[in-house]
Amino acid sequence: MSQTNRRWIFAKPPEGRIGPDTFRLEIAPLPVPGPGEVLVRTLLLSLDAANRAWMMGKTYRAALQVGGVMDGFAIGEVVASNSPDFAVGDRVEGSLGWQLFACLPASALTKRRADVAPELLVGALSVTGLTAYFGLLEVGRPKPGETVLVSAAAGAVGTMVGQIAKLAGCRVVGTARGADKGEWLVRELGFDAVVDYTQPGLRRALAAACPRGIDVFFDNTGGPVLDAALTLMNVRGRVACCGNVSQYNVDKPGPGPMAVPGLVVVKRLRLEGFIVMDFFDRREAAEAQIAEWVAAGKVKAVMDTLDGLERAPEALIRLLDGGNRGKVAVRM
Amino acid sequence: MSQTNRRWIFAKPPEGRIGPDTFRLEIAPLPVPGPGEVLVRTLLLSLDAANRAWMMGKTYRAALQVGGVMDGFAIGEVVASNSPDFAVGDRVEGSLGWQLFACLPASALTKRRADVAPELLVGALSVTGLTAYFGLLEVGRPKPGETVLVSAAAGAVGTMVGQIAKLAGCRVVGTARGADKGEWLVRELGFDAVVDYTQPGLRRALAAACPRGIDVFFDNTGGPVLDAALTLMNVRGRVACCGNVSQYNVDKPGPGPMAVPGLVVVKRLRLEGFIVMDFFDRREAAEAQIAEWVAAGKVKAVMDTLDGLERAPEALIRLLDGGNRGKVAVRM
Numbered sequence: 056m057s058q059t060n061r062r063w064i065f066a067k068p069p070e071g072r073i074g075p076d077t078f079r080l081e082i083a084p085l086p087v088p089g090p091g092e093v094l095v096r097t098l099l100l101s102l103d104a105a106n107r108a109w110m111m112g113k114t115y116r117a118a119l120q121v122g123g124v125m126d127g128f129a130i131g132e133v134v135a136s137n138s139p140d141f142a143v144g145d146r147v148e149g150s151l152g153w154q155l156f157a158c159l160p161a162s163a164l165t166k167r168r169a170d171v172a173p174e175l176l177v178g179a180l181s182v183t184g185l186t187a188y189f190g191l192l193e194v195g196r197p198k199p200g201e202t203v204l205v206s207a208a209a210g211a212v213g214t215m216v217g218q219i220a221k222l223a224g225c226r227v228v229g230t231a232r233g234a235d236k237g238e239w240l241v242r243e244l245g246f247d248a249v250v251d252y253t254q255p256g257l258r259r260a261l262a263a264a265c266p267r268g269i270d271v272f273f274d275n276t277g278g279p280v281l282d283a284a285l286t287l288m289n290v291r292g293r294v295a296c297c298g299n300v301s302q303y304n305v306d307k308p309g310p311g312p313m314a315v316p317g318l319v320v321v322k323r324l325r326l327e328g329f330i331v332m333d334f335f336d337r338r339e340a341a342e343a344q345i346a347e348w349v350a351a352g353k354v355k356a357v358m359d360t361l362d363g364l365e366r367a368p369e370a371l372i373r374l375l376d377g378g379n380r381g382k383v384a385v386r387m
Numbered sequence: 388m389s390q391t392n393r394r395w396i397f398a399k400p401p402e403g404r405i406g407p408d409t410f411r412l413e414i415a416p417l418p419v420p421g422p423g424e425v426l427v428r429t430l431l432l433s434l435d436a437a438n439r440a441w442m443m444g445k446t447y448r449a450a451l452q453v454g455g456v457m458d459g460f461a462i463g464e465v466v467a468s469n470s471p472d473f474a475v476g477d478r479v480e481g482s483l484g485w486q487l488f489a490c491l492p493a494s495a496l497t498k499r500r501a502d503v504a505p506e507l508l509v510g511a512l513s514v515t516g517l518t519a520y521f522g523l524l525e526v527g528r529p530k531p532g533e534t535v536l537v538s539a540a541a542g543a544v545g546t547m548v549g550q551i552a553k554l555a556g557c558r559v560v561g562t563a564r565g566a567d568k569g570e571w572l573v574r575e576l577g578f579d580a581v582v583d584y585t586q587p588g589l590r591r592a593l594a595a596a597c598p599r600g601i602d603v604f605f606d607n608t609g610g611p612v613l614d615a616a617l618t619l620m621n622v623r624g625r626v627a628c629c630g631n632v633s634q635y636n637v638d639k640p641g642p643g644p645m646a647v648p649g650l651v652v653v654k655r656l657r658l659e660g661f662i663v664m665d666f667f668d669r670r671e672a673a674e675a676q677i678a679e680w681v682a683a684g685k686v687k688a689v690m691d692t693l694d695g696l697e698r699a700p701e702a703l704i705r706l707l708d709g710g711n712r713g714k715v716a717v718r719m
Binding site for chain 2: 114115274277281282294296297298299302308310311312313314315316317318319320321322323324325326327328329330333
């Protein structure tokens with residue numbers, strides 16, 4: 056075992072886009088677990104748009120502390136344990152952070168099966184997959200034949216939402232940056248149409264892609280896509296508000312959606328925010344369902360994996376720029 | 388019976404505020420009911436913020452037609468009938484319009500009990516009262532001890548919402564224009580606090596009036612009150628989107644609420660539009676409940692009644708300016 060740890064420090068809160076000075080790589084002694092603590096070697100680090108939101112202040116969790124190890128969800132393996140709950144070699148998940156080794160109290164870790172690929176544990180079977188599953192099915196509540204729109208469709212959550220919505224019998228439309236990503240979503244993941252939100256005429260393009268209007272909008276981005284989508288929602292349409300990534304990496308937030316509350320009243324829309332933890336009482340059944348879909352080839356667990364801790368900032372920047380396809384992760 | 392009709396014509400779609408040229412009073416022959424039609428004498432005309440919204444285009448109903456009789460809900464009495472369903476002297480309600488006499492197909496009228504005051508039929512026991520009842524209890528779903536905010540609190544819906552929320556065991560805060568209306572709402576209707584939304588420091592004043600945050604916001608206005616309220620909502624707060632009256636009478640709509648979708652996600656808020664007709668399968672039970680509250684003195688049915696058809700435009704202008712206290716109606 057290496058006797059040193061390497062870790063990314065959250066060095067400087069960004070103004071606008073994150074950049075090279077947002078993080079600082081440092082070498083530190085290998086931590087020694089105290090009583091009740093567990094030493095974990097990171098295997099696969101999950102990158103999430105929420106990482107950026109944590110830099111902006113308190114959200115559903117405390118804001119990131121400047122000078123501390125950059126936080127992040129990861130899959131790891133126990134290398135030393137002072138807890139009866141964990142043995143060396145156990146596969147675990149938790150907020151291990153952007154580092155090769157993490158020392159955490161046993162209560163902060165969750166044991167996972169070692170025979171499931173770490174890629175599935177940070178992707179389809181993780182909070183990412185569950186966010187898509189519960190947000191679409193429980194908040195959006197699509198009915199067969201309805202039209203589902205999902206923003207950031209090529210992302211980790213978006214790719215899952217689109218595929219689950221197809222299984223639910225819906226017409227599925229996505230927004231993504233660039234024509235090649237759109238073609239890929241249609242060809243590989245079965246989307247019915249994808250609109251490049253960076254091109255002019257967004258609302259017109261969305262209207263053409265959704266000829267019967269939008270019944271469910273799974274919104275990862277907010278911003279202009281939300282603005283346009285609200286005008287195309289059908290009566291009693293539902294917006295599952297999952298994220299606001301269009302506003303995370305900017306200096307000055309854009310204006311709020313003009314259609315709120317006017318069209319919300321007229322069309323009796325429901326906009327509802329959620330976080331996946333609210334549904335964790337049903338986590339096991341949902342994971343089993345997703346695992347079954349993946350095993351049967353009905354849902355593709357799309358990964359966008361980079362190698363090496365050094366590439367974690369690059370991975371997050373790519374994610375926030377919408378450059379990724381599927382779940383972004385860093386393999387150690 | 389008078390042999391002529393008097394009626395207000397919707398003469399000119401307003402740009403911004405409605406004014407003296409929006410309507411035109413005209414004298415017309417008394418209509419003669421054809422087969423299946425009923426001639427009704429208007430007793431009490433209901434004025435509603437929605438009247439203004441109808442001028443802006445299609446909403447939950449078709450837009451008003453320029454040159455036609457100004458539409459409006461009213462209580463009337465049958466004076467001639469070619470329908471077996473209605474007899475002379477019957478009390479009815481319907482879209483009688485701004486006129487002394489209306490001739491309508493029987494199917495457009497609903498019979499009401501003649502022993503209930505017309506004031507209750509256009510107010511507490513009308514769509515107004517039911518909007519407050521269903522919007523608060525079914526969309527907002529307040530729990531005892533929670534804080535309920537209602538905008539346009541001195542209006543027809545707001546006065547009902549506040550009183551029903553008190554019966555539900557909530558802390559009730561309203562927004563209204565002017566200190567005197569606030570004092571009146573506290574003294575006469577039992578509001579816990581009222582904020583004058585026209586004064587500077589709206590958000591700070593709302594925060595002071597809602598020391599435990601806002602759990603349910605019954606929003607009649609949109610605009611700056613919605614903006615401020617969203618920042619004060621508690622986790623899992625609910626916004627019953629009932630109206631957008633702050634934007635009905637303006638030339639250029641204001642910006643959308645900055646907190647959407649960011650705070651909606653972070654706080655897992657639900658914003659939900661509704662129209663009262665969606666709940667009409669339970670109308671009878673709701674009316675019985677409201678009637679019981681009114682009879683027991685637990686809910687005051689506050690009326691703001693003007694006399695004479697001539698005053699209908701003035702009544703609507705006063706309503707849109709927030710000059711009224713309770714339900715605005717015109718007695719013929």
